[in-house]
Amino acid sequence: MERRSRLTPEREAEIYECVERLVREHGYENVTMQQIAAEAHTSTATLYRHWNGKPRLVVEAVRNRKPHPLEAVDTGSLRGDLVAGVGPMEHAAPGDHELMAGIHNAARSDADLAAAVREVMAAPIERAVETVIDRAIARGEIPPDPPGRRFVHELLLAPIAVRPMMTGKHPDSEYLTAYIDAVILPALGVRRDH
Amino acid sequence: MERRSRLTPEREAEIYECVERLVREHGYENVTMQQIAAEAHTSTATLYRHWNGKPRLVVEAVRNRKPHPLEAVDTGSLRGDLVAGVGPMEHAAPGDHELMAGIHNAARSDADLAAAVREVMAAPIERAVETVIDRAIARGEIPPDPPGRRFVHELLLAPIAVRPMMTGKHPDSEYLTAYIDAVILPALGVRRDH
Structure with missing residues (x-):
């Protein structure tokens, strides 16, 4: 999992928590990667590098919890x-x-x-x-x-x-x-x- | 079924066909009663009198087919x-x-x-x-x-x-x-x- 090595488990959990909260509030379709990056104090580049895109990020976030x-x-x-x-x-x-x-x-x-x-x-x-x-x-x-x-x-x-x-x-x-x-x-x- | 007596079965079937086509094309949420009335050459008043509202009209239309x-x-x-x-x-x-x-x-x-x-x-x-x-x-x-x-x-x-x-x-x-x-x-x- 080299590509994820720069995120600690704690940081990952924080991001997942943001993602889940945003999806609950706004619905999957309405949440953007920009919004997630802003709320989680990270960049869209980091999100894409680690999760490839919104589908995988959201599903991992929900499953992680x-x-x-x-x-x-x-x-x-x-x-x-x-x-x-x-x-x-x-x-x-x-x-x-x-x-x-x-x-x-x-x-x-x-x-x-x-x-x-x-x-x-x-x-x-x-x-x-x-x-x-x-x-x-x-x-x-x-x-x-x-x-x-x-x-x-x-x-x-x-x-x-x-x-x-x-x-x-x-x-x-x-x-x-x-x-x-x-x-x-x-x-x-x-x-x-x- | 007195309240429906003014629609023939043929007319009802025509309306149902319009409704179903519109819902398929645009999705339930996006279809309006105005749109249905226009496509089916009737009035929203008639639609409401016979079906009470969009939920019932759409469900009856889909089931009827x-x-x-x-x-x-x-x-x-x-x-x-x-x-x-x-x-x-x-x-x-x-x-x-x-x-x-x-x-x-x-x-x-x-x-x-x-x-x-x-x-x-x-x-x-x-x-x-x-x-x-x-x-x-x-x-x-x-x-x-x-x-x-x-x-x-x-x-x-x-x-x-x-x-x-x-x-x-x-x-x-x-x-x-x-x-x-x-x-x-x-x-x-x-x-x-x-």
Whole structure:
């Protein structure tokens, strides 16, 4: 990471904080690199050198604040990992869902932003999901090749992405736990009568 | 429907067509009732009298063109109904997904639009899903109170809402059929070895 060597982690965190605040206040589309540079007391040249452009800078900033809980989890059971991994969705600040929805919306017409979202946000969660499933297979909790494996990543995102659209409400922990038991575990080959 | 009695179905269809074209071209937020009235050769007073406002007019226009395929389906089996009901997602015009994504995005900051989406679009699909499940229960295909029942509506929308966000691709029919077999049917209590 030579190209980033001139920024300390503290400085990087300060810049990320500015970026996130500006995007929350003004929306992704309306924030400029000039604005970010001014607020963070740096230059656009420095921002471009380190992050290549607005898409990557914003996505790294948002991800930096809050890695997906599934990445840090290892409870010893598949159900435990899933519950610990999605439970915190309920406790997201109200603005967090808005922030992500705004970024996803901007990504529909911005291919660089869409690529940054996939690479910086979606890919690590995808790897975390794979790790959780591999551990469950190794423990013998589920069959070696569960039919729903390829869908688990998007199933985990569905409650936050789809439900608010249809009901105006974000899912609570009762809902998320029931969803894991009734949808995700059966898709991974866990029988209901187990 | 006395208040609508002065518009013939043909006239209504013409107005809906104008509305949809304008929203596709300019985006929900940018289209005005004045613009719609001018294009459709009518008055804003008429539009407000019949549709109450832009949210309801736009949502009725989009829905009118294309009711959800699940509403018309009755193949005689649960799997058949689901495949017939989601298969056509694959054949949506590229702009259709964009149109809906734009409306959902606008609905995040427009409570009247969000209510119209729920009432005019989501509720009929929800009822269609209930009907499909009730028929499967009546035929004895699934248990009377399948644990995943409450999640089926959002599971059906997840592939179009979540997958493009993560992969940049819309689901094809192989994907959708595998998803029905691996996720939705097990959530409704259909055993894999059946």
